[in-house]
Amino acid sequence: MDFRHLSFDTAPSITTPPPGPRSRELLAFQAAHEASAVSYPKGLPLALRRGRGATVEDVDGNVYIDFFGGAGVMAVGHANPEVIAAVQQQLPELTHALDFPTPARRGLVEALLPVLPGALGRVLFGGPTGSDAVESAVKLARFNTGRMPLVAFEGSYHGMTSGALALSSGQPYKGRFLPLDLVPGP
Ligand SMILES: Cc1ncc(COP(=O)(O)O)c(C=O)c1O
Numbered sequence: 001m002d003f004r005h006l007s008f009d010t011a012p013s014i015t016t017p018p019p020g021p022r023s024r025e026l027l028a029f030q031a032a033h034e035a036s037a038v039s040y041p042k043g044l045p046l047a048l049r050r051g052r053g054a055t056v057e058d059v060d061g062n063v064y065i066d067f068f069g070g071a072g073v074m075a076v077g078h079a080n081p082e083v084i085a086a087v088q089q090q091l092p093e094l095t096h097a098l099d100f101p102t103p104a105r106r107g108l109v110e111a112l113l114p115v116l117p118g119a120l121g122r123v124l125f126g127g128p129t130g131s132d133a134v135e136s137a138v139k140l141a142r143f144n145t146g147r148m149p150l151v152a153f154e155g156s157y158h159g160m161t162s163g164a165l166a167l168s169s170g171q172p173y174k175g176r177f178l179p180l181d182l183v184p185g186p
Contacts, residue, residue, distance in 0.1 A: 006053030006077050011063040020060025023047040037160075051078025071130070099125065131159025138163055 019027060026047035030038065041047075049059045054077055056066045069075065076083060090104055097105070109123050116123075126136045142148060150167055157173065158164040165174045 001080075001082055003053060003077060006080065007055040007065075008052050008057065008063050011055035011065050013063045015062060016060040018058060018060065018062055019045045019047070020058070020062065022059040026059060053077035053079070129159070131161040131164045134158045134164040134167065135161055138167065 023046055027041060027045055030041065047059045049057050051057070051066065054066050054069070055063055056078065057063045066074075066078070069077075094102060094104075112123050113121070124136065126132045138150060141150070152158065152167045152169060154169050156167070156169045158167045162177065165177055168174055
C-alpha cells in the first residue's frame with residue numbers, strides 16, 4: 001500500500017508545551033491508580049489520543065513523529081487501513097482460538113515460511129512481548145544443547161520476566177529479584 005498519506009501531515013506540531021493540561025490530568029490519574037511499574041511515561045510524560053502512520057497526537061493536540069513505533073513492532077504504522085480491515089473481518093468470526101489451527105493462522109504461517117532464514121523451517125507462536133521471546137530463546141537453547149549456562153553482554157537488557165531479568169546486566173534492574181543466595185548483602 002501507499003504509506004505516504006497515512007500520517008498526519010501537520011507533524012511535527014507543538015501547540016501546547018507538553019505535557020499539556022489534559023496530558024497532566026491523565027498522567028496524574030495513571031500515577032494514582034496504576035502500579036508504579038509503568039516505565040515510558042516516566043521518561044516521556046505524554047498522554048496519547050490517536051495515531052496515523054508514523055505520527056501520533058497527544059490529548060492536548062500536539063502532533064509528533066513517532067520514531068519509536070511501539071518499540072519496533074509497528075512497522076506498518078498506526079491505523080493502517082489494511083490491518084483495520086483484517087481485524088474487522090476476523091474479530092466477528094473468531095476472537096480467540098488458543099493454538100488450535102485456523103484458516104487465518106495457516107495464512108500467517110504460509111506468509112512467514114518463505115521469509116524465514118535458511119534452516120528455520122517452522123514457526124513458533126510465543127507471547128506478545130520481547131521478554132517472552134527471550135524466555136523462549138533461553139528454553140530453546142537449553143533444550144537443544146542440554147547445557148544450562150548462558151552468556152550475556154555487560155550492559156544488556158532482556159526484559160522484566162524472571163528469566164530475562166536474570167540474564168540482564170546490572171543491579172539497578174535485577175538486584176532485588178535475584179535468587180536469595182545471590183542477593184547482595186546490606
Ligand atoms: C533488547 C530487548 N530485549 C527484550 C526487551 C523486553 O521486551 P518487552 O518489554 O516487550 O517484554 C526489550 C525491551 O525494551 C529490549 O530492548
